[in-house]
Amino acid sequence: MVDAPPAESTYSPSELDGLTGLHKQHQLVGLLDRELQTAKISGKPLSLVMLDIDRFKRINDTYGHLAGDQLLRELVQRLRAHVPPGATLARQAGDKFALLLPDTDPERAAALAEQIRTDVAGHTSTVDGRALTLTLSVGIAQADDAFCTVDRLIAAADHQLIAAKLAHHRPRSSP
Numbered sequence: 045m046v047d048a049p050p051a052e053s054t055y056s057p058s059e060l061d062g063l064t065g066l067h068k069q070h071q072l073v074g075l076l077d078r079e080l081q082t083a084k085i086s087g088k089p090l091s092l093v094m095l096d097i098d099r100f101k102r103i104n105d106t107y108g109h110l111a112g113d114q115l116l117r118e119l120v121q122r123l124r125a126h127v128p129p130g131a132t133l134a135r136q137a138g139d140k141f142a143l144l145l146p147d148t149d150p151e152r153a154a155a156l157a158e159q160i161r162t163d164v165a166g167h168t169s170t171v172d173g174r175a176l177t178l179t180l181s182v183g184i185a186q187a188d189d190a191f192c193t194v195d196r197l198i199a200a201a202d203h204q205l206i207a208a209k210l211a212h213h214r215p216r217s218s219p
Contacts, residue, residue: 063113064120067134072142075132076194079146083187090187091153093143094201095123095160098179098212100139111171112139118169119178126160142201150186157182181208 061068067075076092083090097103097119104112116139123141127133132144145153161180168175183205185197 061135063116064135066120066141067132069134069136072132072134072136072144073194073198075134076144076197079144080187080192080194080197083146084192088147089149091145091148091150092185092187092197092201093145093153093157094136094183094185094198094205095141095143095157096181096183096205096209097139098181098209100178103176107171107174107176114171115169115176115178118167119164122164122167123160126156126163128156140205142198150184153184153186157184179212181205181212183208 059068059071060066079090082088097115100112103115120133120135120141123133123143127143128145128148130146131148134142134144136142143156145156148156161182165177165179168177170176183201183203185200185204187197
């Protein structure tokens with residue numbers, strides 16, 4: 045499901061993100077809506093993980109957008125290796141990705157997100173002869189009665205993502 049849209053989908057390859065081959069934001073919304081309805085009926089958990097590259101604008105500004113595109117393609121390959129069967133990986137915006145995890149509780153979602161974060165941080169890419177390492181900030185939301193709509197679930201994951209980014213960028217106090 046990660047490499048191509050689901051079999052029952054009506055998405056054509058031209059509707060997928062041209063750089064990464066992933067679902068686009070509007071397709072994620074449709075898939076998320078369907079999964080929310082399924083989770084409500086089945087009573088099974090549903091988690092949404094947002095992943096955002098830290099300081100990606102600086103990479104584009106320093107090395108150029110072609111280098112940034114190369115890093116995005118490499119990142120997506122790394123992300124795909126972690127996506128479990130039945131899950132959906134989508135490009136939400138520029139350097140932000142969403143991982144929709146049906147039948148996944150928050151603890152399992154957090155463990156998977158940490159595996160992804162650790163794997164990405166441990167990988168070095170070479171761009172124009174320079175070694176570059178990416179890091180990710182992560183936000184996780186769980187579908188429940190308070191977050192039973194697509195907008196609320198995305199907003200909750202975004203809120204957690206922003207909190208994680210702020211924690212990474214806060215200046216460290218010295219003793």
